[in-house]
Amino acid sequence: MHALKRKSNIYRVGFFLAYRQIKRASLWTTMLIIAVMTLTFLNLVVVNGVLVGLIQSSIQAQKERGTGDIIVTKLQQKNQIERSGEILSVLEGLDSVKHISAKYIGSGILNADYRRKLRQDESPNKVGATVVGINPVHEDLITGVSKYVIEGAYLQENDTDGVVIGANLLYKYTPIETAGFQTLKDIKIGQKLKLNIGDNAKEVIVRGVIKSKVDENDFRVFMLDREARKLIGRTDSNVDEISVRLKPGATEADAQYTKQFLLNNGFEEFAKIQTSVEAQPKFLKDIAATFGILGNLIGSIGLAVASITIFIVIFVNALTRRKFIGIMKGIGIHPKSIEFSYILQSIFYAVIGSSIGLAVLYGFLVPFVDAHPINFPFSDGIIYAPLVGTMMRVVLLLITTVIAGYIPARMIVKRNTLDAILGR
Amino acid sequence: MSTTQEQSEYIIRTSGVRKSFVDGDKVTHVLKGIDLKIKKGEFVAIMGRSGAGKSTLLYQVSLLDHPTEGEIYVDGVRVTDMHEDERVSFRLKELGYVFQDYALLPDLTAKENVAVPLIMQGKQISEAYEIAERVLTRVGLGHRVNNLPSKLSGGEQQRVSIARAIAHEPKILFADEPTANLDSESSALVLKIFQELHALGQTIVMVTHEDEYGKATDRVIRLQDGQIIRE
Numbered sequence: 001m002h003a004l005k006r007k008s009n010i011y012r013v014g015f016f017l018a019y020r021q022i023k024r025a026s027l028w029t030t031m032l033i034i035a036v037m038t039l040t041f042l043n044l045v046v047v048n049g050v051l052v053g054l055i056q057s058s059i060q061a062q063k064e065r066g067t068g069d070i071i072v073t074k075l076q077q078k079n080q081i082e083r084s085g086e087i088l089s090v091l092e093g094l095d096s097v098k099h100i101s102a103k104y105i106g107s108g109i110l111n112a113d114y115r116r117k118l119r120q121d122e123s124p125n126k127v128g129a130t131v132v133g134i135n136p137v138h139e140d141l142i143t144g145v146s147k148y149v150i151e152g153a154y155l156q157e158n159d160t161d162g163v164v165i166g167a168n169l170l171y172k173y174t175p176i177e178t179a180g181f182q183t184l185k186d187i188k189i190g191q192k193l194k195l196n197i198g199d200n201a202k203e204v205i206v207r208g209v210i211k212s213k214v215d216e217n218d219f220r221v222f223m224l225d226r227e228a229r230k231l232i233g234r235t236d237s238n239v240d241e242i243s244v245r246l247k248p249g250a251t252e253a254d255a256q257y258t259k260q261f262l263l264n265n266g267f268e269e270f271a272k273i274q275t276s277v278e279a280q281p282k283f284l285k286d287i288a289a290t291f292g293i294l295g296n297l298i299g300s301i302g303l304a305v306a307s308i309t310i311f312i313v314i315f316v317n318a319l320t321r322r323k324f325i326g327i328m329k330g331i332g333i334h335p336k337s338i339e340f341s342y343i344l345q346s347i348f349y350a351v352i353g354s355s356i357g358l359a360v361l362y363g364f365l366v367p368f369v370d371a372h373p374i375n376f377p378f379s380d381g382i383i384y385a386p387l388v389g390t391m392m393r394v395v396l397l398l399i400t401t402v403i404a405g406y407i408p409a410r411m412i413v414k415r416n417t418l419d420a421i422l423g424r
Numbered sequence: 425m426s427t428t429q430e431q432s433e434y435i436i437r438t439s440g441v442r443k444s445f446v447d448g449d450k451v452t453h454v455l456k457g458i459d460l461k462i463k464k465g466e467f468v469a470i471m472g473r474s475g476a477g478k479s480t481l482l483y484q485v486s487l488l489d490h491p492t493e494g495e496i497y498v499d500g501v502r503v504t505d506m507h508e509d510e511r512v513s514f515r516l517k518e519l520g521y522v523f524q525d526y527a528l529l530p531d532l533t534a535k536e537n538v539a540v541p542l543i544m545q546g547k548q549i550s551e552a553y554e555i556a557e558r559v560l561t562r563v564g565l566g567h568r569v570n571n572l573p574s575k576l577s578g579g580e581q582q583r584v585s586i587a588r589a590i591a592h593e594p595k596i597l598f599a600d601e602p603t604a605n606l607d608s609e610s611s612a613l614v615l616k617i618f619q620e621l622h623a624l625g626q627t628i629v630m631v632t633h634e635d636e637y638g639k640a641t642d643r644v645i646r647l648q649d650g651q652i653i654r655e
Binding site for chain 2: 017
């Protein structure tokens, strides 16, 4: 009981001293320390958030502009999704499903030099591409692809000759020339091209160019589904790919539930059914993991900087008050009270700095960058800062701060009392 | 006189206290075997020339420093081998200090400076403030309780320092040259407070180099070259 009361006194005095030291400290000094802590916190969260956000936005874009919530594709050994009609009917009957886009897919060649005779040493201006036959309205509801037309216009429902070309197929937007990677040069809106799929060919007109930073769109050529079907030579009603958008607010768990429903109907024998998370390209997952590690590494450096900053602040503070620390010990204030007062001051700086950082992060930075993404070449960068991860960083910063505040306080407090009083 | 009688009569007893400082190869012997007895309720002045060892002796008997050799008993307790934690606790409960340069905490008001040791002793803040205000009024600073030290004159700061030293009713009040930084008017006021405390039975051990103040005490212990030359 006596020991408990003694401990309570130690902490009470520590709090008493800390509160008054903070209250009566120079406002500018306090603001400067808090500013340093705020910036340190933002460095800890934002650098990591931008790095991971770079990939996270790609993953998000993949889902929003590419696969939808669920993507149904043909099995590897098959040429099409068998029983497509049944699958589509089941999907249409599900309450959780909002939009469906069924697509025909074929490998084609777009040729811009089909009207003139080439010299013997001249290569034709042509490119191999994945040709996708879509219902423009359905596809737009799933992927919002019309928003990403950067030149010309999006496909119209009755435009039987029109195509929209992904920007990665055009030299103008992807100026790369290697043996294995060809692009079309000098293509203009309204220009006619010859599209070959297998033995079938059709003269098409370029209506627009898409750049959505999602390969599923930017490496593809879009045309009307019925025209693509003819070119591919499909005679039955089966399609090659079905994108499904669930109702707003649907989670990965909801997507898994819908997927499971399709599997329970035995459709896995006819199609590969994946959620958007499962359909993520492996390289994206690898890069996300790599950037996560990199972000943590940079975050660790930020944390070290934060702890050194707090260490210096508390050390200088304690050193300049060395005489008063000696006096306090001299008049009987327990050393632990003095140490505790410095720990409380560190916590104060860390909590206020982190709180301001949190407000800046979630009140300004995240929504602002969400609304105005950073225009990276392959993705629209956002700040990926999930609350749980951020709060873990706050706790980490607090723990580091407590340690960084305690060590210098301990170093000064444990010095000889009389030497401290006399300034020796 | 028996040991028990000695214990009850003398609040401070030292025997063979030596203090030496080592600086590289050089050893300076500041106290050279001090045998000292101070009675309860006595007002004692330790005097001597600069470098005689008066402050060093005060630091040893007030538990602010450890002697190199010798024994010190305070209120019958052998304090020489006390652990630092015990010394802190002992100083808090039994001793009061008045330093030459006032030694007030700059972030705390006069009242808070006086209240801190009381809170450390376990008093509630409101109770500690009440006591602090009462003691500050007693030393003539009832109107300055909420002032920071920087807003007080030297004499006022020293009176706050005295208030802090006596608020918890210590057994011994130690004062190290308490008037050295004060003008004659403030010095006289401080000495008057000490005499009033002494009249109430407070044991006071004061280091001073001014004969005039020495005369106001019960007894003067004169030091020279680390030894007591006259009592």
